[in-house]
Amino acid sequence: MSDKKKFKGLSDKAVAWLFIGPSVFLLLAINIYPLIYAIRMSFTNFYANKIGREPQFVGLKNYIKVLNKEAIWEKMQVTANFMFWTLLLQAVIGLGLALLLNRKFKGNELLTTLIVLPMMLSPAVVGVFWTYLYNPQVGLFNYVVNFFYDFGSFDMIGSSELAPWSIVIVDTWMWTPFTMLICLAGLRSVPNYLYEAAEVDRASKWQQFIYITLPSVLPFLLLALLFRGIENFKMFDMVVELTSGGPGSATELASINLKREAFEKWKTGYSSAFAVILFVTIFGFGNVYVKVMNKIKER
Amino acid sequence: MDTSRSYLEPSSFSKKLAATIIIVYTVITLIPISWMVMTSFKNVNSAISYPPEVLFEPSLEGYVNLFTNRSRQSQEYLDSLPAPETWYEELVRSREMVITGPSKFLGRYSNSMIIGFGSTFASVFLGALAAYAFSRFRVPLKDDLLFFILSTRMFPPIAVAVPIFIMYRKLGLGDTHLGMIILYTVVNLSLAVWLLKGFMDEIPKEYEEAAMIDGYSRLQAFFKVVLPQAMTGIAATAIFCMIFSWNEYAFAVLLTQFNAQTAPPFIPTIIGEGGLDWPAIGAGTTLFLLPVMIFTIILRKHLLRGITFGAVRK
Numbered sequence: 001m002s003d004k005k006k007f008k009g010l011s012d013k014a015v016a017w018l019f020i021g022p023s024v025f026l027l028l029a030i031n032i033y034p035l036i037y038a039i040r041m042s043f044t045n046f047y048a049n050k051i052g053r054e055p056q057f058v059g060l061k062n063y064i065k066v067l068n069k070e071a072i073w074e075k076m077q078v079t080a081n082f083m084f085w086t087l088l089l090q091a092v093i094g095l096g097l098a099l100l101l102n103r104k105f106k107g108n109e110l111l112t113t114l115i116v117l118p119m120m121l122s123p124a125v126v127g128v129f130w131t132y133l134y135n136p137q138v139g140l141f142n143y144v145v146n147f148f149y150d151f152g153s154f155d156m157i158g159s160s161e162l163a164p165w166s167i168v169i170v171d172t173w174m175w176t177p178f179t180m181l182i183c184l185a186g187l188r189s190v191p192n193y194l195y196e197a198a199e200v201d202r203a204s205k206w207q208q209f210i211y212i213t214l215p216s217v218l219p220f221l222l223l224a225l226l227f228r229g230i231e232n233f234k235m236f237d238m239v240v241e242l243t244s245g246g247p248g249s250a251t252e253l254a255s256i257n258l259k260r261e262a263f264e265k266w267k268t269g270y271s272s273a274f275a276v277i278l279f280v281t282i283f284g285f286g287n288v289y290v291k292v293m294n295k296i297k298e299r
Numbered sequence: 300m301d302t303s304r305s306y307l308e309p310s311s312f313s314k315k316l317a318a319t320i321i322i323v324y325t326v327i328t329l330i331p332i333s334w335m336v337m338t339s340f341k342n343v344n345s346a347i348s349y350p351p352e353v354l355f356e357p358s359l360e361g362y363v364n365l366f367t368n369r370s371r372q373s374q375e376y377l378d379s380l381p382a383p384e385t386w387y388e389e390l391v392r393s394r395e396m397v398i399t400g401p402s403k404f405l406g407r408y409s410n411s412m413i414i415g416f417g418s419t420f421a422s423v424f425l426g427a428l429a430a431y432a433f434s435r436f437r438v439p440l441k442d443d444l445l446f447f448i449l450s451t452r453m454f455p456p457i458a459v460a461v462p463i464f465i466m467y468r469k470l471g472l473g474d475t476h477l478g479m480i481i482l483y484t485v486v487n488l489s490l491a492v493w494l495l496k497g498f499m500d501e502i503p504k505e506y507e508e509a510a511m512i513d514g515y516s517r518l519q520a521f522f523k524v525v526l527p528q529a530m531t532g533i534a535a536t537a538i539f540c541m542i543f544s545w546n547e548y549a550f551a552v553l554l555t556q557f558n559a560q561t562a563p564p565f566i567p568t569i570i571g572e573g574g575l576d577w578p579a580i581g582a583g584t585t586l587f588l589l590p591v592m593i594f595t596i597i598l599r600k601h602l603l604r605g606i607t608f609g610a611v612r613k
Contacts, residue, residue, distance in 0.1 A: 105314040124564070129335045234455040237548035
C-alpha cells in the first residue's frame, strides 16, 4: 500500500493520522497525562485540599512509607484472599457451566442470556441490594441459609469472619458468567475432527476430555482469569457499597484504602505513591501471567 | 464466526442432565434480581417482615417514595389540609406525611442518560475511525500504539482520579456533563478501538477499493461503504460502552456532586425514616437495571459475540 496518488481526496497517510489522532490525543490528555502527574506527585508531600501550599520534593519518602506500613500489607493480604477465592470459584463454576451448556439441549441460548444478566448490572447498585439480601434480621439470603440448616442469627456483613465471604459470594454471582462465556467460546472453537479422530482411535469419553477438551479450553480460561484478575485487583464499587471495607478493615481492599487516603485524608503525595505501586504490581503480574499463558498455549 | 457444535452428538440422557443443572443454576442466579423487583412493589412494612414475604399485596409506595421528598406531619395538620388530589398524595397522607417536592432521582437518571449516550456516541465514533486506520493503513509503531491503547485500561480509576480531579478543577470541567462525557469516552475508547478493529478486519478491502475506483475519495468510501458494513460491530461496541457508562460508579462518586452526578452514587443514599427505604431503593434499582436487562435480552446475539470476540481472536 504505497502512497501513490491514484484516488481523489486526502492521501492514505493523511487519513490515517486524521483517524488515529483524536483518539491518541484524548488518551494522552485524560489517561497518560494524569498518570504522569500522579507519578510526579508521588515524590512530593502534596495535599490536594491545601491549594495555596507549594508542594515540596521529598524523594522516595512516600514509597518507603507505603512499603513499610503494616496496614498496607494487611490490605494487600485482603485483596489477595479476595482474588484467590473469586478466581478459583469463577474458574470452576464457569468452566462447569460452559461444559454443560455446550451439550446441544433445547433453549440453551435463552438460558445463556439469562445467566449473563448479573454481569450487566451496575456493581455499586448490586452492592446496595445485596446489603438487603444479607440483612441479619430480614434478609432473604439469611432466611434461605437457615431454611436448609439452622445456624441461628448471623450477620454476613457485620461479622469480620463472614464479611470477606460476603464479597466473594457477590462477585462470584456477578462474574461467573464471564468465565463461562469465554470458556464456551473456547469449547466451540475445538474442531470436530479432533473428536472424530479420537473416536476412531477408540479413546474413551474421559480421555477425550483430558486430551482434547481441557487443553483447548485452558488458554481461554486463563485469559478470562487474567481479565477478572485485573478487574478484581482494582475492585472498588461493589465492595464499597456492600461493606464499605468493614467491619474494621476486614474487607478493605487496596483500592478502597487508596480512596480513603486520597479522597478522605487528602494525602495526595502518599496516595499517589501507593497508586503507582499498585499500578506497577498489576503491570508486572499481568506481564508475567501473559508470558506463562503463551508458554502454555505453545505446548 | 463458526458457531457449530464441536462436540459429537451427546446422548439424550446427558443432555437432559445438563439442561436440568443449568436450569437450576439459572433460577438461583436470578433470585436476587427478582427479589429486588418484588421488593420495589412492597410497602415499607412488608419489605421488612420476617420470614420474607413471597406473596404480598402489591403497592406503589416504593415508586412514590423514590420520586418524592416527604415530611412527617401531625394528624391535626393533615386534617386541616384539603383532600388529596392524586392517588400518590393519598398514599403519602396515609403514612401521616405530605409531599414536599420531587426527589433528585429524575435528575440523576437523566444525567445517566445524557452522559451515557453522549460518551457512547463519541467513543464509538472515534473508535471506529482509529480502528479503520489500524486495520487498513501501515501505521508506524502500530503494535506499540495498539498496546498503549489497551494498557490504559489497566489503570485503577482511583489512581488517576486525583490528577483528573485537579485538572478538571482548573479547566472548569469538574462536576459537568461535558467533563464526564469526555472521561467516559476515553475510558471506553480502548475497548472500542480493539473491538471495532476486529470487525473492520473482517470487511474485505475490495469493497472500498471498488468504491474508490468508482470515484469515491477515501473518506467517502469509509462513511458510505465501510461504516454500513461494520454496523453489527458498531452495535455490539455501542452496547458495551453504554453499559459501562451507565454502570460506572468510582469516577461519578469522586468527581461529581450536584450537577452531573449519575444514578449509581445516588441510589444507595435513598433513606427513609429509621434506615434505608428498601421499597424505594428497590424501585430505583429496578428502574435503573431495567433498560440494561431489556437491552441484554433483545441484543443478546451482538452482546455475546462482543464478549467472546476478544478471546477468540487472541
